[in-house]
Amino acid sequence: MSIGTTEYSATVYEHFRAPRNVGAFPAGTLGVIEGQAGSRRQGREIILALRLDGARVAECRYRVYGCPATVALCSVLSERILGSTLEHLRAPMGLALAEELELPPAKRAAALLLEDALGAALARYNMTSRRQTA
Amino acid sequence: MSGSIYLDYAATTPMDPRVAERMAACLTRDGLFANPASAHGPGRKARAAVEAARAEIAALVNATPQEIVFTSGATESDNLAIKGLARFERQRGWHIVTSRIEHKAVLDACKQLEKEGFEITWLKPDAQGLIQPDAVRAALRPDTVLVSIMQANNEIGTVNDVAAIGAMLQGHSARFHVDAAQSAGKLPIDLKQLNVDLMSFSGHKVYGPKGVGALYVRKEPRVNLEPLIHGGGHERGLRSGTLATHQIVGMGEAFRLARESLAEEAARLTALRERLWRGLQQIEGVLLNGHPGQRLPGILNLSFPRVEGESLLYACEPLAVSSGSACNSAEQEPSYVLRALGRDDQLAGASLRFSLGRYTTEAEVDQAIEIVTREYTRLSALAA
Numbered sequence: 391m392s393i394g395t396t397e398y399s400a401t402v403y404e405h406f407r408a409p410r411n412v413g414a415f416p417a418g419t420l421g422v423i424e425g426q427a428g429s430r431r432q433g434r435e436i437i438l439a440l441r442l443d444g445a446r447v448a449e450c451r452y453r454v455y456g457c458p459a460t461v462a463l464c465s466v467l468s469e470r471i472l473g474s475t476l477e478h479l480r481a482p483m484g485l486a487l488a489e490e491l492e493l494p495p496a497k498r499a500a501a502l503l504l505e506d507a508l509g510a511a512l513a514r515y516n517m518t519s520r521r522q523t524a
Numbered sequence: 525m526s527g528s529i530y531l532d533y534a535a536t537t538p539m540d541p542r543v544a545e546r547m548a549a550c551l552t553r554d555g556l557f558a559n560p561a562s563a564h565g566p567g568r569k570a571r572a573a574v575e576a577a578r579a580e581i582a583a584l585v586n587a588t589p590q591e592i593v594f595t596s597g598a599t600e601s602d603n604l605a606i607k608g609l610a611r612f613e614r615q616r617g618w619h620i621v622t623s624r625i626e627h628k629a630v631l632d633a634c635k636q637l638e639k640e641g642f643e644i645t646w647l648k649p650d651a652q653g654l655i656q657p658d659a660v661r662a663a664l665r666p667d668t669v670l671v672s673i674m675q676a677n678n679e680i681g682t683v684n685d686v687a688a689i690g691a692m693l694q695g696h697s698a699r700f701h702v703d704a705a706q707s708a709g710k711l712p713i714d715l716k717q718l719n720v721d722l723m724s725f726s727g728h729k730v731y732g733p734k735g736v737g738a739l740y741v742r743k744e745p746r747v748n749l750e751p752l753i754h755g756g757g758h759e760r761g762l763r764s765g766t767l768a769t770h771q772i773v774g775m776g777e778a779f780r781l782a783r784e785s786l787a788e789e790a791a792r793l794t795a796l797r798e799r800l801w802r803g804l805q806q807i808e809g810v811l812l813n814g815h816p817g818q819r820l821p822g823i824l825n826l827s828f829p830r831v832e833g834e835s836l837l838y839a840c841e842p843l844a845v846s847s848g849s850a851c852n853s854a855e856q857e858p859s860y861v862l863r864a865l866g867r868d869d870q871l872a873g874a875s876l877r878f879s880l881g882r883y884t885t886e887a888e889v890d891q892a893i894e895i896v897t898r899e900y901t902r903l904s905a906l907a908a
Contacts, residue, residue, distance in 0.1 A: 396834070406838065412906055430870060433832065435907070455907035457834040 398458055399492040401466075406458040411468035413451045415439055421448075423518070425511030428503045434460050438507040440471070442515070447471050447479070452507075459497040463487055463504045476515065479508060529888045529895075530844045533729075533881030534678055534706060534823055539774070540731040540882070546777045547733060550770035560767045561758065570769045577776025581725065581738050584779045585704075585713040590743060593759045594772055597737040598705035600752075601724035602629035602672075604739055604763065605701045608749030609670050609722065610637050616697070617667030623647040623655045625861045626674050630703055634672070647673075652815040653682035653865055657692045668698040676707040679848070679861040679877055680814030681823025683711065690719030699747060705729055705737075709782030710790065710820055715740060721747045725779075727771065731882060732778030736771035789882065793821035796880050796889050800824055803893030807900055813862055813875060822880040827862065831903045833873030839899035840876070843892055848875035 398406070414437075415422050421442040428434040434456035441449040450468040454461050466487060471479070484501035493501065530538075550556040550573065558566035560574045578589040595601045610620060622634050624646045634644045645663040647655055655673050664671075671693060676683045686702050693700050701722040704713060709730040715723065723740040727733050741747050741762065755764040782789075801824055804810055809829040825848075828836060833849030848859030862872035878892065 398838075403838075406835070409906065430907075433869070433873070453907055456832050458838045460832075461835060461906065 396494060402458060402462040402491050405462035405465035409461050409465040411450055415441055415451055423511045423515045425507045425514060427506035427510055430455050434500060434503050436464060436503055436507040438511055440511055445476050447474050459493050460500040462491060463500055467504060528842055528844045529891055531878045531880060531892060532844045532846055534879035535846055536728050537731045537881055539733060540781055543732055543774045543777045547770045547774040550773050556769050560769055574767055574769055574772050577772045580776035580780045584783045585715050587715045587740050591740050593739045593741055593762045595737045595739055595763055596735055598724045598726035599629040601737045601739040602703055603633045604752050605722040605724060606633040606672055609699055610642055611750040612748045613669040617669040619643045619665050619668040620670045621645045621660060621663045621668055622672040624864045625649050625677055627678055627703055630672055649864055651866055653677055653680045654815055655684050657688040660689050661692050664696060671698050672701040674703040676820045678706045680825045681820035682814040683818050687718055694719055727775035727778060730778045730782050733771050733774040736775045790821045793880050796884055797824050800878055800889045804896060824878045827867055827871040827875040828900055831874050831900060835903055836874050839903055840895050843895055846877040849873045
């Protein structure tokens with residue numbers, strides 16, 4: 391039994407208290423790809439949804455179960471990702487975000503999970519576009 | 525305590541100003557600064573203050589002053605009781621019975637003895653966190669030298685029936701140690717009526733100073749301990765070191781004040797705790813950890829479904845409460861107490877311990893209900 395001992399940066403606190411773009415797109419919204427990573431059993435779960443306009447991200451929504459760092463990472467990404475090309479999103483960005491948010495080393499797993507969710511969404515896009523090409 | 529609502533009295537309590545006043549009078553040249561072991565006048569005065577404090581500790585639990593040994597805190601008291609008894613009695617036996625939900629001071633002292641060759645039986649609590657006397661009976665062996673069971677659990681507040689466990693031990697040669705760090709000053713304790721050989725107390729859980737505690741060591745029949753600290757032979761040779769007059773006087777005053785208001789304060793805290801529980805029970809699926817009735821007046825431990833523990837704790841930040849969450853603790857594991865009760869990792873992690881005390885008001889309880897309900901709703905919506 392203990393009180394919190396993790397010290398978070400002001401940015402983490404700010405996003406954790408007022409996370410941006412939480413939720414999901416209404417069913418049937420066109421151009422949406424979704425990626426999921428983690429599980430509640432493991433202590434963290436992210437379901438990330440991107441609405442694409444051509445090859446660029448027009449909107450981002452997410453649902454998140456996890457520690458304040460996980461929530462803040464999703465919130466920051468949901469703003470940062472707007473206008474990005476899919477090509478740009480393929481570059482790993484989780485650890486850079488973790489560094490930017492000054493997360494302690496023990497919380498890097500949250501950043502990697504976010505990368506996994508993004509990767510899962512992009513994989514879904516690849517599958518869909520292959521199907522459309524075929 | 526600007527900005528926060530302190531509901532963590534089981535972790536520690538603010539010192540009562542009346543205690544601080546008594547302590548301050550021991551520190552400087554015009555006070556009781558002399559060494560209580562000195563034979564001169566100032567020494568005798570300090571010694572008289574120490575002995576008066578010892579009498580207050582004894583009075584709270586109906587022991588004799590000669591049965592009270594001052595230590596640096598309940599952790600040392602637990603260590604002295606467990607290691608001291610086991611090492612003294614090792615010619616007689618190598619078996620100890622304790623439970624999995626004892627305070628770390630007891631668990632780690634027992635683990636140390638395990639390394640020294642003792643065998644430990646770690647009893648599992650029942651689903652409500654109680655150690656049943658029958659479970660203790662079943663674990664006893666002819667070579668059992670010690671049974672150590674806490675009176676009240678620090679996380680869930682559940683109160684064991686130490687009277688029944690003690691009675692069951694009548695006729696067995698095992699000694700009975702009870703960690704009463706959480707219960708002393710909160711529940712009536714009558715050591716003349718209990719078959720208890722050793723009992724640990726803390727100063728700072730009862731509005732006294734940190735850094736001082738006491739161990740009750742029964743005189744009749746006599747209990748022998750091997751000391752942990754040597755040098756000078758203070759405290760009947762059980763705990764050497766110059767007595768910290770100011771700490772001891774503070775603890776004595778704190779125990780005196782606790783004795784004066786025990787029944788009244790227990791009733792007030794029970795009412796506040798029930799108010800808090802009624803308010804938070806409105807959250808769907810919230811679970812009470814521990815026994816619904818057999819519990820300390822001031823502790824309420826709840827598990828919250830569908831939210832993550834560390835987030836819940838941080839979201840409720842205006843509240844100073846404790847959590848069973850793994851991410852927050854130095855120990856990267858959810859509460860071992862709640863896991864022992866059968867809660868899964870999520871429920872053990874997403875738990876809050878509210879512990880109310882002398883300065884808790886109804887308004888603070890109502891604010892706590894509002895904050896937890898609002899933040900729980902917000903966090904569960906994030907994951908929906």
